[in-house]
Amino acid sequence: MTRKFFGTDGIRGLTNQMPMTAAMAQKVGQAAGAHFLRGQHRHRVVVGKDTRLSGYMMESALISGFTSVGMDVVMVGPMPTPAVALLARSMRADLGVMISASHNPYQDNGIKLFGPDGYKLTDADELAIEALLEAEPKLAPASEIGRARKIEDARGRYIHAAKLTFPEHLRLDGVKVVVDCANGAAYQVAPAALWELGADVVAIGVSPNGLNINDGCGSTDTALLQRKVVETGADVGIALDGDADRLIVVDETGRVVDGDQLMALIATGWKRHGLLHGGGIVATVMSNLGLERYLQSQDLTLERTKVGDRYVLETMRAKGFNVGGEQSGHIILSDYATTGDGLVAALQVLAELVVTGRAASELLHLFDPLPQLLKNVRFQGGAPLDTQPVQAAIADAEARLSGSGRLVIRKSGTEPLIRVMAEGEDEGLVAQVVDQICEAVKAAA
Incomplete structure (x- = not known):
């Protein structure tokens, strides 16, 4: 139904x-x-x-x-x-x-x-x-x-719970962190938790006025964070979204690190420490093929689901995984939380920085992602994906990518958008097939 x-x-x-x-x-x-x-x-x-x-x-x-x-x-x-x-x-x-x-x-x-x-x-x-x-x-x-x-003690309860996920024997003393709270829900708790663990905290996106949530800040717009990390000479930058269930990281050079790289880092770190369950991770069909290949090189598996963190979690619970998430940075660590938690995921990344002593730019880029392009087409109604011209465009694109890439096309579950994603070895071909399908959807929408 x-x-x-x-x-x-x-x-x-x-x-x-x-x-x-x-x-x-x-x-x-x-x-x-x-x-x-x-x-x-x-x-x-x-x-x-x-x-x-x-x-x-x-x-x-x-x-x-x-x-x-x-x-x-x-x-x-x-x-x-x-x-x-x-x-x-x-x-x-x-x-x-x-x-x-x-x-x-x-x-x-x-x-x-x-x-x-x-x-x-x-x-x-x-x-x-x-x-x-x-x-x-x-x-x-x-x-x-x-x-x-x-x-009145809700913030304190959550800060305490988040800190308990950070290895007890570690501290963040001497680590300079820029945290962008997107003028959203974590504007008080995230800087406080990081500071209490010893970090030198530079907080941005912590002045909500009811209208500026996710506006030019946070995990969906990292330009401000990238500049701030470089300007302040920080070791790492952390970007949360409006409700703080997503995490995107910026290394000390200002380069963005997405959820695929973060899941790879956490999974391999947890495997090394004997904490990883399920022999791999769970991610959606949107995660890059480069992640899958990297995990295979580490004798780990990637279990794919349809888009939506709820489906990731369902598979994690059914098959015994404790790490899963989405390329967008929605990372679920089921040992600690029942849903995605940007702050908790960030603490696992920071723990790896402390343990290894390596710079973020060395630690956080574990694989080269395949060229991947995602475009959104807004539609007013109907079912454009069911029309013959769109189906023909999709079939042609699949044939052209056969053996060298992937195609994922879906209707958004939260907005009136058709999302068209392709990835493959040939960046030019990826762009061509995405544009071809987008044009067909626009004509049918």
Whole structure:
């Protein structure tokens, strides 16, 4: 059965347009609350958010929905997505909610839901909640309406948990780190955790105003971080996105290091220390073929999934892997977290820097990626990928890349975009086939 509102990462859209309206958020609160009202205990939901202006409106609407069906609400304020997942589990909540559109601009917002185990909801749970969205809510009697309260130690709890993932015998003394928090959810916790571990911290993207989240900063726009690392003579730069579940790194020369290189580094380091499970890692079809070849050279495997961190995690749990993620920097280390955690992943990278004593430029570039090109084509409606001209263009591209490259074409799960990616030995051919398919999609869209 197809989900109507949930995409690959919760419900997301332009604020004050369906489905990102206050009225819809209230319904989501009622539906999700009703779905998780199980047993006779007093039910609780942990609600966090990033720093975008619409977070206040969405938070109030969700609280109204949850309390109206009898669920108590614990508000933690601006916090990373992985922190909400962690707190939902550690506080024995029935549900965790993160209000965020991740790396999107401030105009967008989203609702991410976590179960009592701290994991994102299954497809079955999301379908059940969608069914309840269409039904009349069963409101609690006046005496059983939920209560809402804020907790003041949420940041401290998460900082402590993140620091525990850093090897106990190591310190970051003498390591100069520039951290770009994207004016987002980690603007307080990430610099604090790094400083407490001994690092010399230069923090940027830590002045949120509700409108500047992910704006010219963070993991999707690293130019500012690259300049700052070089200007300050830092050893390394760390870029998070708006809800801090992604990590991109910049070495001391200003060169960007993506999620594929970071997963390779963590996997080989953990293998060396006897910590890696599953004999390899899990990544999506978007990860570079160079990563796969490098892992093979290290006697490690790469298990590929469709795009979406939830599918990476499902495979990790099913097959016993403890490292997985996406090229975009969404890295899941299941020994420590139930979802991607940019700060925790960064601490593993920093640990390798300290242990090896090598410069970031030497340590972080483990393989040469094959030429890879990704382009997005926006469409207004319909199903352009099902049209004959687009299918013909795809078939021709696959034939031309046969034996020397890969082609991945998919509809975005969070935006009205068709994503066209190709990679191969011949950079010119890769560009040609991507442009060919994009033109066909534009004509059909």
